[in-house]
Amino acid sequence: MSNKLDRRDFIKAILAVPVIGGFASLFISPFIRYLKPSSGPLATAEIFKRPDKPSPVQEIRFAISDFPEPWSFKYFMFQETNREYTSVGEQIKTIPGAIVKTLKAEGKEDFVVFSRVCPHLGCVFNFVPVEDEVAAGYNYKPQPGQKVFACPCHLSVYDPMLDDSKGRGKVVSGPAPRSPFKFNFEIEGSEIVIRSLESGGIS
Amino acid sequence: MNIKLPTLDQALKMVTDRLNNVDFFDETYVSKQKDNIWYKLGPLQWLTWIVTIVTGALLVMFYVPTAEQAYDTIIVIQEHIPFGWLIRGMHKYGADAFIIMCTLKMYRMFICADYKNNRELNLWICFFLLLLGFYSGLSGYLLIWNQRAFWATKVFATFPGYMDQFGxxxxxxxxxxxxxxxxxxxxxxxxxxxxxxxxxxxxxxxxxxxxxxLNLGMTTQQILLGGSAIGQATITRFYSMHMALSTIGLIVTELYFYSNKKKRFNLPWWPDGFLMIAMIASVAMIFPAEMGARANPAVTPLPILSDWYFLALYQMYKYIEPVLATFVTVLIPATVLFTPFFDTSKEMNILKRPVILSLNIMGALNAIAFSVLIILNIANINVDPPYWIFGSTMIVAVGIYFSQLQYAKINRWKLFLTYTVFQFLYLSRIHTVPYFGFNLDPILGKTFLADGPWGRMWVFYGGFFLLLVAVYIFENIAAAKTSKVEAKAA
Incomplete structure (x- = not known):
C-alpha cells in the first residue's frame, strides 16, 4: 500500500466525508426506530423524549383501621402494564410496595406509600422497624424512635420522616441517588386508594 | 516546547502499520512459544472460544427462548437429554476459560510489551474479545431465567440509566x-x-x-431490554445478540485466517489441545453447572452475586455514587485501550517500565480485593473508599518513583510534577470533571469526597507525601551507611 497521498486523493477523501456522513445519517434514524419501535417517525428527535410510560392495571384499597398506630405497615403488590417490543406489545409487571403509617408531622400525610424497588440498582428493599437490626445489618445507627426502610443489596437506608427534592424518604445512608419512587394515593372516607406509581426506573 | 503534529501521510502510515501488524490469536508469535509459554495463550483462547461455540450450537437444538419455557428447557437439557448436562457444563466452563485466557493474555501483552512497535491494535483486539466474553456471559446467564440471571440483568440494565445524568x-x-x-x-x-x-x-x-x-440512559435501557421492563423481549434480544456477536467474530477471524493463510491453532492437538478440552470437560463433570431457582421478580435473593468476573465491578457500585460508578465503568475500558499509546519508550523489560507494572498490579489487586470483599459482604461507603483510593494511588506512586529513579537522577520537584499530572489525568479523573464544566460536588455529598477540595487533596496527596518521607528516610540511611563505609575505608 502506498503511503503517499497526492492532491487528488486528498480532495477525494475530503469530499467523501459529507457524502458518507449523509448516507450514514440516513440509516441512523431508521435503525434506532427499529431497535426502539415506540419512537415516532422522527426518531432522531424522538429518542430524546421521555420514555413510554407504564399504566396501572388496578387500584388497591386499604382500610385506615388496618393501621391502628404509627409504624404499623403492610406490603402489597401493585400491577402495571409495561411496554414491550414484541408482537404482544406489553406485559404486566408486579411492583412490590409498602404502606406505612408514620408519625404526625406538620404539612405531611399520615401515610407513606413507597415502591419497594430501590432507585439505586433495582433490588427490593424492606421496612425495618427494629433499630438493632438496622445497626447490625445496614451500616447505619438509627436515632431512638427513627424507623427506616433499608435495602439489603447495597445497604441504602431511607428515612420516611425526612424529605429530599423528590419528596419523603430521604437517603440517610448508602449509595442511593434519591428517595424511593412513590405511589400516588388518596384517602377516600375510611379507605386509602393507591392509584398509580411515579414513573422512572426499571421494573 | 516543540510539539510536532503528524502530517496526513504520517497519520495514514500510523493506521496502515497497525493494520499490517494485526494478530488475533498469537499466530505471529509461534517462534516465541518455546522461550515463553505465555505465548501459548493465544491458541488456547481460540480453542476455548471454539469449544464454547460448538457446545452452544448443540444447546440451541433444545433451548426455547421464552419467559415461560426457558427455565424448563434448561431442566430438560440438564436432566433428560443424554449428555445434556455435560454439553451445558462445557459451554459454561468453556466460556469461563475463554475469559480467563483473554484476561491472562491482556496481562501478558502489557508485561511483555506486545503492543509496542506499532502493535497497539492487537491489544484492542484482545480487549474486544474479552468484552465479547463479558457480554456473552451476561446475556448467556439471563437465558437460564433463574434468580441470579434476573437480578444481575436488572443491575446491568439499571446502571446505564444513570447516563441520563450526564448532561x-x-x-x-x-x-x-x-x-x-x-x-x-x-x-x-x-x-x-x-x-x-x-x-x-x-x-x-x-x-x-x-x-x-439527551436522555441517553433511558434510551439505552429500552434498547437493551426491548421495553421498559425485563421480559420476553429481553430474552429474545439477549438470545439474538448472544449468538450474533460470536458468529460475526467467527466470520471476521475466519476471513482473516483465510486471506492471510495463517494456521488457526498453533499448538499440537496432542497433548496441548486435548488437555485443554479435557480440563473443561472434567471441570464440567466434577462441578456441574448450577441451575438456581426460577426467576421471581418479587423477591431479591440474598446475597445477590453475579458471575465471578463482574464481582469487582459490583463491589465498586457499593462504594461510589451510581453516576460516577457508571462513568468509571465506561472509563476503565478507555484507560486500558489508551494506556499503550502513552508507553512510547523502546524498553521491553517490564521491570524497567515501572509505571505500567504498577498500573497492572493496581488493577489486579483491585479486582481481587473487591471480589473477596463482595463475597465476604463487607462494604461501608462511609469508611472504606479512602483506603481503597489511597492504596491504589500509593501503588502507582511507587511506580512513578521508580520510573524517575530509572530515567533521571531523582528530582523531587519533577516527581511531584509527574505525580500531579498523573493524578489529574488518571486516577483522579473523576475529580477533574469539575474543571471541564461539571460540578460533581453536590452528588458526592454522601462519601468521603464531601470533605471538600482540601480533604480530597489529603486523600490523593497523602500517599505521595508519605512516599517522599519514606524516600527521604531510606536515602539518608543509605547515605549514612555509605559514608560509614567510606570512613572505614579511609
Missing amino acids: INLAFLGETMVDKLLALGVPTSLPGTSVATGAGVLLDMKLLNKFIN
Missing part, C-alpha cells in the same frame, strides 16, 4: 442563550421548566442549572 453543560453560553434554546424546543428531561428553576434530571441532583439532557 451537557451549557452554562458557558449564558442564561439568555440557554433560555432561547429551551424556547426553541431543545429537549430536556423536564420539558417546560425554566432555567431559573432549573431544567432537567441533573437538577434532581442539584447538579447543574443549565444543561441539555
